[in-house]
Amino acid sequence: MTHRIGIIGGDGIGPEVVAEAMKVVDAAGVAYTPVAFDLGGARYLRDGEVLPDADLKAIRGLDAVMLGAVGTPDVAPGVLERGLLLKLRFELDLYVNLRPFVAGPSPLNDGVDMIVVRENTEGVYAGEGGFLRKGTPHEIATQGSTNTRMGVERCVRFAFELARSRTRKHLTLVHKTNVLQFSGDLWQRVFDEVASEYDDVETGYHHVDAACIYFVQDPGRYDVVVTDNLFGDILTDLGGAVAGGIGRAASANLNPARTGPSVFEPVHGSAPDIVGTGKADPRAAIISAAMMLEFLGEDDAATRIREAVEKSDDVTSSTSEIGDAIAERVQ
Numbered sequence: 302m303t304h305r306i307g308i309i310g311g312d313g314i315g316p317e318v319v320a321e322a323m324k325v326v327d328a329a330g331v332a333y334t335p336v337a338f339d340l341g342g343a344r345y346l347r348d349g350e351v352l353p354d355a356d357l358k359a360i361r362g363l364d365a366v367m368l369g370a371v372g373t374p375d376v377a378p379g380v381l382e383r384g385l386l387l388k389l390r391f392e393l394d395l396y397v398n399l400r401p402f403v404a405g406p407s408p409l410n411d412g413v414d415m416i417v418v419r420e421n422t423e424g425v426y427a428g429e430g431g432f433l434r435k436g437t438p439h440e441i442a443t444q445g446s447t448n449t450r451m452g453v454e455r456c457v458r459f460a461f462e463l464a465r466s467r468t469r470k471h472l473t474l475v476h477k478t479n480v481l482q483f484s485g486d487l488w489q490r491v492f493d494e495v496a497s498e499y500d501d502v503e504t505g506y507h508h509v510d511a512a513c514i515y516f517v518q519d520p521g522r523y524d525v526v527v528t529d530n531l532f533g534d535i536l537t538d539l540g541g542a543v544a545g546g547i548g549r550a551a552s553a554n555l556n557p558a559r560t561g562p563s564v565f566e567p568v569h570g571s572a573p574d575i576v577g578t579g580k581a582d583p584r585a586a587i588i589s590a591a592m593m594l595e596f597l598g599e600d601d602a603a604t605r606i607r608e609a610v611e612k613s614d615d616v617t618s619s620t621s622e623i624g625d626a627i628a629e630r631v632q
């Protein structure tokens with residue numbers, strides 16, 4: 302079967318790392334039809350479009366999307382992030398953002414083997430709130446956190462299923478229930494209810510601030526972590542940093558119900574400061590491509606790619622040299 306894969310390079314180093322990821326997918330011998338989309342800062346500056354309906358419609362018909370990064374200093378913050386990235390997550394119902402962290406080459410990272418299940422369609426990202434009396438001394442800005450029982454439950458269930466499939470079978474809920482008395486309460490109740498159906502999964506709970514300490518000082522205590530959208534955003538940058546650098550942090554925005562394509566992207570941003578220098582590490586995008594292949598049922602190619610990336614401990618080579626070396630190893 303030939304997969305139809307959307308390619309959204311996006312901004313900054315996005316197109317550079319996506320090119321390497323697809324080079325590796327090619328080398329792994331996976332048959333696919335690439336469908337390129339001209340989306341991101343350049344498109345917006347040219348014709349004011351961020352994610353036109355026609356593009357969204359075309360994306361809905363695909364099997365998966367590989368995305369680089371979005372955001373450029375030439376465009377006000379939020380325009381592309383909300384209009385493209387978050388719109389894709391919401392419109393395609395990509396309710397799980399899966400972010401694995403496995404020890405990198407440094408001995409500092411020994412013992413890291415965890416995966417964060419970040420809720421990806423709700424929380425403060427949903428955009429509830431607004432301004433009152435904007436521009437006056439009495440200005441008010443509110444930004445609510447939206448948490449639906451359905452949204453929390455489907456994410457928590459996904460995390461329990463994932464924990465059940467892993468060797469350690471351990472799941473930690475991370476939240477801030479000591480302060481967030483409404484959303485925290487809902488998350489904790491749903492977590493406890495679902496836990497009663499998974500006797501084989503051991504559970505734990507950490508407040509998000511404490512989790513930040515453990516992520517750095519004792520990451521080995523985590524197996525699967527489930528958390529809300531904003532905590533997950535912050536924790537996964539930290540996860541990347543403790544697991545050998547954000548250059549290896551991959552992610553999968555999943556629609557587990559498969560009612561549309563899932564979107565695979567590195568955790569890192571567009572890094573406009575290093576565009577064109579060859580300094581961008583393509584490994585996060587390449588691992589994201591392996592996650593995509595796994596989701597598409599191409600387990601053999603995905604395993605070969607993962608193994609090749611594990612052996613790739615090069616820190617001095619350029620973006621394309623790293624891609625070439627990995628591509629050679631997966632053939």
Ligand code: IPM
Pocket residue numbers: 371372382383386387534568
């Ligand atoms: C991420 C990014 C996005 C997020 C931004 C670019 C909107 O930081 O994927 O982690 O906050 O989710």
Ligand code: MN
Pocket residue numbers: 534535538568
């Ligand atoms: Mn982030």
